[in-house]
Amino acid sequence: MIQSINISKKYGSAEVLNISSLDIPKGESFGLVGNNGAGKTTFFNMLLDLIRPTTGKIINNNITVNESEEWKTFTGSFIDETFLIGYLTPEEYFDFIGDLRGMNKADVKSFISQFDEFFSGEILGKRKYLRDLSKGNQKKVGIVAAIMGNPQVVVLDEPFANLDPTTQIRLKKILKTLTEDREVTVLISSHDLSHVTEVCERIVVLDKGKVVKDIWTSQETLTELESYFSV
16 A cells, blocks of 8 residues: 655755655554654655655555655545644534545534544534644544545554543544554554554554564564663
8 A cells, every 4th residue: 555665864964764665555554653753753744745755755555645646535644733724613624624525514514423422522512713722632633634535544643642541542442443444554653652552553663764673563562662662
């Protein structure tokens, strides 16, 4: 589904990412972990054509992402609150994203109704603009918007950050449901090793822009990751 071929990113003489090869098959739940500055967000930004690689290319479902925008029709993402439109209410924003995804207002309303528990009564019907919501509630809106319209690929950067424990548990259920039919490829970055090992079947560790571990998740994975990062 997603292929990274000889990608690198340099800012002047500083190289922040260098991945010779990384393939993510269709239907995989893929986790990316690493310390600050490891290159996680750089990789996701490159995948979403928000920044261009210095060398190499990323291919999403046979489309080179910096050569065509066709991948956008089947890819949903949320990196941070800059993906939102601050002067819209959540309802207006969901209608806007739904329209982009070919959904009418009835479709949007039906889809959004599935997430009442996740929203915890804090999102809809509050007559608040997105810019006035808390970071956690902005994240809830962005995550749900990213999975509207049945995308084939979903990219979420630090989805568990700023969420309370109850919402984190609910999000894990949503992500597991999303990937259970093996039709949706989900990419997640996270600093929380426990959460990412619970929801991802495969985890790649980045260190200073390079892949240092590529692990199929097992009962030993969390211990292995904690051991690696405790050195």
